[in-house]
Amino acid sequence: MATREGPRPGGRSARVQASVHKAVQTLLATHERTEVTVPLIAAEAGVTPSTIYRRWGDLQELLADVAVERLRPDMVPVDTGSFGSDLMAWAEQYAEEMSSGPGREMIRDVLAAQDGSGAYQCCNFTRQQIETIAERAEERGEFFPDVETVMDGVVAPIMYRILFGGAPDAAHVERLVRASLAAKPAP
Amino acid sequence: MATREGPRPGGRSARVQASVHKAVQTLLATHERTEVTVPLIAAEAGVTPSTIYRRWGDLQELLADVAVERLRPDMVPVDTGSFGSDLMAWAEQYAEEMSSGPGREMIRDVLAAQDGSGAYQCCNFTRQQIETIAERAEERGEFFPDVETVMDGVVAPIMYRILFGGAPDAAHVERLVRASLAAKPAP
DNA sequence: AGCATAAAAGCAAATTATTTGCTTTTAGCG
DNA sequence: CGCTAAAAGCAAATAATTTGCTTTTATGCT
Numbered sequence: 408m409a410t411r412e413g414p415r416p417g418g419r420s421a422r423v424q425a426s427v428h429k430a431v432q433t434l435l436a437t438h439e440r441t442e443v444t445v446p447l448i449a450a451e452a453g454v455t456p457s458t459i460y461r462r463w464g465d466l467q468e469l470l471a472d473v474a475v476e477r478l479r480p481d482m483v484p485v486d487t488g489s490f491g492s493d494l495m496a497w498a499e500q501y502a503e504e505m506s507s508g509p510g511r512e513m514i515r516d517v518l519a520a521q522d523g524s525g526a527y528q529c530c531n532f533t534r535q536q537i538e539t540i541a542e543r544a545e546e547r548g549e550f551f552p553d554v555e556t557v558m559d560g561v562v563a564p565i566m567y568r569i570l571f572g573g574a575p576d577a578a579h580v581e582r583l584v585r586a587s588l589a590a591k592p593a594p
Numbered sequence: 595m596a597t598r599e600g601p602r603p604g605g606r607s608a609r610v611q612a613s614v615h616k617a618v619q620t621l622l623a624t625h626e627r628t629e630v631t632v633p634l635i636a637a638e639a640g641v642t643p644s645t646i647y648r649r650w651g652d653l654q655e656l657l658a659d660v661a662v663e664r665l666r667p668d669m670v671p672v673d674t675g676s677f678g679s680d681l682m683a684w685a686e687q688y689a690e691e692m693s694s695g696p697g698r699e700m701i702r703d704v705l706a707a708q709d710g711s712g713a714y715q716c717c718n719f720t721r722q723q724i725e726t727i728a729e730r731a732e733e734r735g736e737f738f739p740d741v742e743t744v745m746d747g748v749v750a751p752i753m754y755r756i757l758f759g760g761a762p763d764a765a766h767v768e769r770l771v772r773a774s775l776a777a778k779p780a781p
Numbered sequence: 782a783g784c785a786t787a788a789a790a791g792c793a794a795a796t797t798a799t800t801t802g803c804t805t806t807t808a809g810c811g
Numbered sequence: 812c813g814c815t816a817a818a819a820g821c822a823a824a825t826a827a828t829t830t831g832c833t834t835t836t837a838t839g840c841t
Contacts, residue, residue, distance in 0.1 A: 419807060420818065440708070446798065458819055460799065518757060519706035521627070530758035559770065563754035564746035570705060571717035571753075583746065586777075605837060607789065633827070642791055647828065649789085 426452040427459060431473045440512070445469075464521075471520030474513035478529050484536050490544035490551040494561070495584045497540060499577060501533070502565045506574035514570065533562055552590040560587030613639040614646060618660045627699070632656075651708075658707030661700035665716050671723050677731035677738040681748070682771045684723060686764060689752045693761035701757065720749055739777040747774030 430452035434443045445466050449456040463469040484497045504510050517525040537557050544551040552560070561583045568575045575583075617639035621630045632653050636643040650656040671684045691697050704712040724744050731738040739747075748770045755762045762770075 418809090418818095423819075444798070455820055456799075457801085457821080461818080465799085515705060518702060526758045558754070559751035560747070564750040566758075567745070567750035567753050570757075571713045590773075605789095606835085607837090610790075631827070643828075644792080644830085645790055652828085 423452075423454055423458060423462075427454065427462075427469070428473050428476065431469065432477070435473075435512075443470075467516070467520050468522060470516040471522070471525045474516040475525045475528050478513055478517065478532060480532055480536055484540050486543060489547070490540060490549050491584075491588050493540045493543065494537070494557065494588070495581065497536060498561050498565070498580050498584050501536075501562075502569075502575055502577075502580045505565065505569050511569060514566075518570075530558075534558060537562075552587050556590050557587050560590065610639075610641055610645060610649075614641065614649075614656070615660050615663065618656065619664070622660075622699075630657075654703070654707050655709060657703040658709065658712045661703040662712045662715050665700055665704065665719060667719055667723055671727050673730060676734070677727060677736050678771070678775050680727045680730065681724070681744065681775070682768065684727060685748050685752065685767050685771050688720070688723075688749075689756075689762055689764075689767045692752065692756050698756060701753075705757075717745075721745060724749075739774050743777050744774050747777065 427448060430448050431443070434448060434451055438447075443466075445459050446456050448469070449459050452459075459469060463472060484493055487493050487496055505514060514529075517529055534554060537554050541551055541554055561580075564583050565575055565580060568579075614635060617635050618630070621635060621638055625634075630653075632646050633643050635653075635656070636646055639646075646656060650659060671680055674680050674683055692701060701716075704716055707713075721741060724741050728738055728741055748767075751770050752762055752767060755766075
């Protein structure tokens, strides 16, 4: 009896996943959201709809899966010399990317899925970025606020406003960053 | 030519809306989420599916519409004598309600809808609750932080953690409230 | 009050999406 | 080099959604 655990890289399973993901991205870029259906994605990817339904369950799970991949950071936060300016630069870029049309749609897709693991992953992507900035600060011997303080003080307000109200402006982001820098080192 | 603007209270339109909303709530309480379909809601409400599709567009918009109604606060925040304890009591209840299974589902429904107005409304419900607490503080002659400071410092972190990670615990909420109370009166 | 009108609901056929049972392909294993 | 289990294809069956047309109904006007 041959027992396996997960799909191996390069196998058929991985190829289907790749072509479906690519098809979704292509279609999202060229069509209205409501026009992007499972049968359309299947045709674009060269697979049958039942393959998609069996692997992902429904359109929302697939969209969430694709969105998580696209939200994965592809760069290390820039090193500007200090925790404060690193965080400021990162937060400005984060706010801008997430406020954009595509950014908002990806967040929506992730949150709309039944499976909450995508949202958790995205949160961790962000946390890791901040941890990177924090580790550099530590190496420099700087004082810097706790990562969770930054999540609460900078990330959460940016995301809350993108999701529930108008996008935060640059001045607002700046204020959030400054306030979290002022947090006491050890509460 | 008879010209009208919107549906009048008590008209047929309002009755259909009421029975559909009620049907959705009944079904959400008794069925798995994926089992709640437009045809099922229509049958429960005693209307035809096409009525629902024409009025709401799709299931998600309808669920969002119902969720917004359910998220509308039905009580004024309790008056405990000071801004700090009012806010603490309110935040604890808010975190608990929103972290619950039904609370999380309602938020998800609101955010998943294409029409972003539901999220905006929910944000305003919350803002109004905090404004009520702030107005009472003003009448007492207390100092208190700006409402937007509370939105950023208390509401946003609670909501962010509910949406993206584990629900915040009571100690965390308490810390958030204390921190926002310490904010300087005029930045 | 009674008629005219526009908005909304019902109905049913057409279309589209989803599910499912069964067959075929494929990658990895001995 | 065949065996096996997982995944994909195929196609029929089911379910959801859309749509054109008819009917109902609340309201404004005379």
